Amino acid sequence: MSDKQFKHKLYVKKNNDVAFTASTLEKIQTIISHYPNGQQKSALIPVLHIAQEELGGSLNVDIMDYVAGLLDITPIEVYEVATFYSQFYIDPVGKYVIEVCQTGPCAICGGEDMIQYLEEKLQIKVGETTDDKLFSLKAVECLGACGSAPVMQVNTEFHEFLNLQKIDEIIAKLRSESELKKPEELTWKERLS
Numbered sequence: 183m184s185d186k187q188f189k190h191k192l193y194v195k196k197n198n199d200v201a202f203t204a205s206t207l208e209k210i211q212t213i214i215s216h217y218p219n220g221q222q223k224s225a226l227i228p229v230l231h232i233a234q235e236e237l238g239g240s241l242n243v244d245i246m247d248y249v250a251g252l253l254d255i256t257p258i259e260v261y262e263v264a265t266f267y268s269q270f271y272i273d274p275v276g277k278y279v280i281e282v283c284q285t286g287p288c289a290i291c292g293g294e295d296m297i298q299y300l301e302e303k304l305q306i307k308v309g310e311t312t313d314d315k316l317f318s319l320k321a322v323e324c325l326g327a328c329g330s331a332p333v334m335q336v337n338t339e340f341h342e343f344l345n346l347q348k349i350d351e352i353i354a355k356l357r358s359e360s361e362l363k364k365p366e367e368l369t370w371k372e373r374l375s
């Protein structure tokens with residue numbers, strides 16, 4: 183083991199409660215094998231997606247440290263990436279994560295009004311989750327669909343050319359779908375289905 187690798191290990195806090203299954207570890211090994219030797223850090227984003235999906239729907243420090251250990255990188259390298267991209271959640275989130283674009287083109291087409299309307303409708307502020315754990319609201323930067331502004335993303339689904347009526351319909355549909363199963367009974371994978 184090189185000095186560099188040894189130094190990394192010193193900073194990785196072990197938590198035996200955090201672990202992927204054997205089949206997930208195999209999947210991760212395959213992802214790492216797509217990159218040149220010593221460049222396993224390149225697998226960080228796909229591994230974080232897997233961690234978020236399989237270890238409870240968000241990334242806490244223990245999970246990020248575990249990922250750092252797996253990829254033999256420092257925890258700070260994982261924190262930097264996990265806190266930069268809005269698709270990674272550091273705090274627990276609701277069943278539906280509503281991300282409204284707040285960047286210029288969406289903002290001037292009514293994005294800010296959409297955020298305010300959602301805050302009033304859901305009775306939460308940006309960054310919060312409803313008491314029933316159904317909705318989390320986030321304001322994010324450009325979602326890459328500026329030509330369809332204003333835009334929001336709910337989990338993996340895009341909603342473009344938003345207006346207040348569309349928001350009412352989307353929230354009503356999600357609420358009726360959620361009645362099929364209580365939020366606390368859903369796995370993270372079911373949230374994405």
Ligand code: FES
Nearest residue numbers: 283288325327328
């Ligand atoms: S500015 Fe909103 S999607 Fe690009």
